Amino acid sequence: MTRRRLKLALVAGGLLVWFVAVVGAFGLVWRYKTTPGAQAKAPETWPRASQIQIAADKPNLILFAHPQCPCTRASMAELARLAVELGGDAQIHVVIVRPDGTPDGFEEGTIRERATAIAGARVIIDPGGVEAARFGALTSGFTVLYTARGELAFRGGITTARGHEGHGPASDRILAVVRAGVGDRSRSVAPTFGCELGAKHITASQR
């Protein structure tokens, strides 16, 4: 093999390794983005101890958010779109969890601003994540939908991947439940993508 050919072979080999490495890295990104956060069971009925004011005349949609989680911006964007589509047919609550041990003002930021900007949404600050614990929310972006009668109709995330906006099947399910008035139990769970909320763990009786 001539020296020139050897050089060309080395360059070609190097480029092949580079391309495979880059494509492989894209694969790792895909894995990271599609790995959901922890998820617990939400109570089947509206927790009696909850301080969140339930709207008795329509379904209640509650999204739990970590105020500093970058991935939750996508959930907020999706919730804003959902709010437009719901058009007031459901009461939207955004619970911003302020974990214990965080300084004052920790709850401020883009997430709260976006939540406040959603028309008709009630924004609730949840010190220590007490309300989040009552609803079994462990991951930021976790959303629950209760019917007007207080029955759980949906739980999970409303984005289809970590930090990715866009209309997904979870939004379709929520819209279907709100419009039909009843939920399809078999399709009422979706994975949640976001940061850990840091909510307290409580027992069913404490709910």
Added chain:
Amino acid sequence: MTGSEAVVVRMKSKLPPAPLASNEDLHREAEVLYHARVTANARGVDRLFAYVMLAQWLLAIVFAIWFSPYTWAGKDRAIHMHIFLAVFLGGAISSAPILLAIFRPGWVVTRYTIAVAQMLWSALLIHLTGGRVETHFHVFGSLAFLAFYRDWKVLVPATVVVAADHLIRQLLWPESVYGVSSPEWWRFLEHAGWVVFEDFFLVIACVRTSAEMRDAARQHVAIELHERAAAARIQTSILPRDLAVPGLDASARMQTADTVGGDFYDVMPVEGGCWIAIGDVAGHGVRAGLTMLQAQSALGALVRHSPQATPSELWRGLNRAYIANIRDRLQQDEHMTLSLVRYYRDGRCKVVGAHEEIVIWRERTQQCELVPIRGTWIGMSNVSAKALELASEEQTFQLEKDDLLVLYTDGIIEAKDATGRMIGIERLSDAVRDNHAKSVLEIRDSIFALAGAHTLDDASVMVFRYAGPAAEAVAA
């Protein structure tokens, strides 16, 4: 053969015809120039893309730090995955094209790698922004930038990467590219279709600009060949037609290179001998040819005005005339190397100037002798009178019967043979030694044979054989 005929040999100097630009020459040289320009353009665009790759990498890091610095677990935070992605994946994507642009600019593989990397950047950015439609503009901007290469083939790998990325992600994870979870099955075709739409116009632009570059190269070469022919005509038309010198058997030849240099030689008979000059004007083309013409005219005028002047006086006069004309009036900075030899019929030679060593074949010792010329160039301004006096100091040597005097320009000794080896003064001397018994014309041609058919620069050789004092007596 009479005695006088044996002494005064009239030898016509060989005048090469002015180079004619055939269509084949024009086409060949135009293609060479076109490809040189294509490569130069590609090297420039490679460098630009190296900066773009670096900028994209740094911007990705800045955006990652700005928008998603940390991931949270309650009150605890950790560096967000996006920062690692920007640093490592972004760095990996940019590394290969940057390295190739630095170490292998102008290579075809460099621009193809850049095209692929640029589309991988589009894929990463679209991915990191959650398939935002706005980020897809990066693809279209990148394709337009790739068209700077004026090589439509570069758009092919770029388009393939975009289409493959959209197809694969549509199948596996459509949100990451379209921002929706259930796009129509043909959505990737729609995106790829718009890319092809842009490609269509960019390909036309590339083909047209390539054709324009080819035309421009052809026009440039046509002008250059014309100019070169004119310069060659100037250069060769003033060479002496007749080398008739009492007591000297003479032969001289000049071979002009593809790019006209500035060689010249002259033989001017005067009473009791002659003036011999050989020199080389720095530079190439018409300008060098005109400079040489002026120098030759000035030298001719000086010799005709003062045929019995000393070489030193003539050299200083020529230097003054050269500085006045070339430096002061034309504001040009070319200088000229020149050996000025005053030959006397008794075999004495006085030489002044700065040029290649003179080769003298000594018939009596059967050896070559080298006479270095230690003066300075013609056209050196801002030189003190003392320095000029030293520069124009004469050297004297004596020719004996059948000695050979060989003068030449650097185009001969700096020429390379078929093996790439420079001819050099030693091989020239060997050629003189090996052929000393032959005619001056054969000796001259044997020296040219060393340099081969083509020299990079003009090449000139003058060979003189001294007939000796006896012949001088006969002539007298």
